[in-house]
Amino acid sequence: MINCACVHLSATVVTRLPVTHESRARHFGWPNTYVFTKAMGEMLLGHLRGDLPVVVIRPSIITSILKEPLPGWMEGVRTIDSVFLGYAKQALKFFLVDPNTIMDVIPGDMVVNSMMVAMLAHSEEQAQTIYHVTSSMSNPASYTTLRESAHRYFVGNPPRGENGEPIQLKEMRFFSTVARLRMYMVIKYKLPLEILHLVNVGLCGVFSGRYNELSGKYRLAMHLIELYAPYTLFKGRFDDMNLEKLRKAMEQNSDGGEYYFDFDPKKINWDDYFYMVHFPGVLNYLA
Numbered sequence: 001m002i003n004c005a006c007v008h009l010s011a012t013v014v015t016r017l018p019v020t021h022e023s024r025a026r027h028f029g030w031p032n033t034y035v036f037t038k039a040m041g042e043m044l045l046g047h048l049r050g051d052l053p054v055v056v057i058r059p060s061i062i063t064s065i066l067k068e069p070l071p072g073w074m075e076g077v078r079t080i081d082s083v084f085l086g087y088a089k090q091a092l093k094f095f096l097v098d099p100n101t102i103m104d105v106i107p108g109d110m111v112v113n114s115m116m117v118a119m120l121a122h123s124e125e126q127a128q129t130i131y132h133v134t135s136s137m138s139n140p141a142s143y144t145t146l147r148e149s150a151h152r153y154f155v156g157n158p159p160r161g162e163n164g165e166p167i168q169l170k171e172m173r174f175f176s177t178v179a180r181l182r183m184y185m186v187i188k189y190k191l192p193l194e195i196l197h198l199v200n201v202g203l204c205g206v207f208s209g210r211y212n213e214l215s216g217k218y219r220l221a222m223h224l225i226e227l228y229a230p231y232t233l234f235k236g237r238f239d240d241m242n243l244e245k246l247r248k249a250m251e252q253n254s255d256g257g258e259y260y261f262d263f264d265p266k267k268i269n270w271d272d273y274f275y276m277v278h279f280p281g282v283l284n285y286l287a
Contacts, residue, residue, distance in 0.1 A: 021033045024036075031230035031231075032227070032230075042056055045128075046128055049128065051126045052126075053122050053123060053124070053125045053126060053127060053128075053129075054127075054128040054129070055115075055118045055119060055122050055128075055129050055130075055131070056128065056129070056130045056131070057111070057114065057115050057118065057131050057133055058130065058131065058132050058133065058134075058238070059106050059111045059133040059134070060104035060105060060106050060132075060133070060134040060135065060136065060238060061079045061080060061103065061104060061105045061106070061231075062078065062079070062105075062106060062107075062108050062111055063079075063080070063081075063105045063106065063107055063108065063278055064107065064108065064277060064278045064281040064282070064285075065107060065108050065109045065277075065281075066107035066108075066109055066110065066268065066273065066277060067107075067109055067262070068109055069109075071277045071281070072277045072278060072280050072281025072282075072284060072285070073281060073285060074108070074281055074282075074285050074286065075285070076286075077286055079228075080103075080105070080146070081282055081286060082224060083095055083224060083228070084150050084279070084282060085282065085286060086220070086221075086224070087150065087154070087169070087172050088154050088159045088167070088169070088282075088283070089159060089161075089167065090167055090168075090169065090170075091217055091220070091221075092172075092220075092221055092224065093170065093172060093173060094172060094173040094174070094175060094181070094184070094221075095172060095173075095174055095175070095224075095225070095228075095232070096174075096175050096178065096181050096225045096228070096229050096232055096233065097143050097174050097175075097176070097228075097232035097233070098143070098174070098176040098232075098233060099142065099143050099144040099147060099174045099176070100142055100143075100144065101142065101143055101232070101233070101234070101235065102136050102140040102141065102142055102237060103136070103141060103142065103143050103146060104134050104135055104136040104237070104238060105135060105141070106133055106134060106135055106265060107268070107273070109262075110133065110262065110263040110264075110265065111133050111263075113261035113262055113263040114131060114133045114243060114246070114261075114263040116261055117246060117247075117250050117261050117263070118131055118246060121246060121249065121250075129242070130242065131240075131242050131243050131246065132238040132239060132240045132242070132243060133240070133243055133263065134237075134238040134240050134243075134265075135240075135265035135268070136237035136238055137237050137238065137239060137240050138240055138244065138265055138266050139265045139266045139268060139270070140237070141270040143174065143232070145270050145271055145274070146270075146274060147171070147172055147174065148271075149270075149271050149274035149275045149279065150172070150274065150279060151169065151171045151172065152275060153274070153275050153279040153280075154169050154279070155169055157279075157280075157283065159283065176233075178229065178233075181225065185218075185221075185222070189214075189218050189221075190218070193211070193214060193215060193218060196210070196211050196214070197211055240265075243263070247263060247264055
């Protein structure tokens with residue numbers, strides 16, 4: 001079984017391989033090596049599985065646990081959480097995303113539940129079956145919902161700075177195009193950084209500490225923007241028809257006495273989930 005990000009693979013025929021792994025992934029039509037190697041693994045399984053049954057689970061952005069074992073639980077900073085941790089600490093006050101774009105997130109326990117049921121359902125088959133464990137078709141939510149929930153939660157439950165005082169938060173600003181964000185970054189941050197650098201050189205390094213701190217924040221922001229741009233500006237949605245069929249088959253074959261593996265994203269109220277489950281989990285387990 002393999003978890004593979006679902007992104008378009010270019011059919012371009014190449015005569016020379018790029019030098020770096022990252023550029024090679026992009027050359028073949030993938031945004032980075034992370035999704036490129038996942039796709040390679042999935043294709044290898046398809047070619048080499050023989051008569052073995054193979055179930056491919058393709059989750060979208062995995063977020064914190066919805067119900068079990070602990071609501072809000074997560075391990076390690078992942079995907080969108082790095083953005084909102086930066087926002088909570090006011091190290092990141094903006095991001096590259098169209099607020100009207102439909103995001104595609106799914107709680108971690110629903111991913112696990114779908115894997116358990118799918119393995120059992122196909123254990124006797126000599127076939128390969130693919131499931132998109134996603135929400136963008138059956139229960140879409142926009143990035144506006146995410147931003148508003150985050151702002152409301154962190155204003156009501158402000159993280160504290162190094163001095164113990166609550167951090168005053170402003171609503172995160174979204175930029176819907178790369179060009180607008182680059183212009184903003186140059187005017188707001190890059191030019192002041194260059195001026196500070198020149199002053200620091202002229203004063204023999206008096207402001208080196210401050211320059212290094214601000215420069216580090218700038219590089220972090222640009223790194224996150226580059227990392228997530230292929231996803232935050234992505235307009236597609238993933239068809240979860242197979243997952244819906246699996247869920248209905250599970251319900252039909254259940255007599256109500258056994259444990260119910262819930263993986264129905266239609267039951268999720270996204271605003272409630274982010275405000276009452278996910279963001280408390282971010283502060284509790286990651287901050």
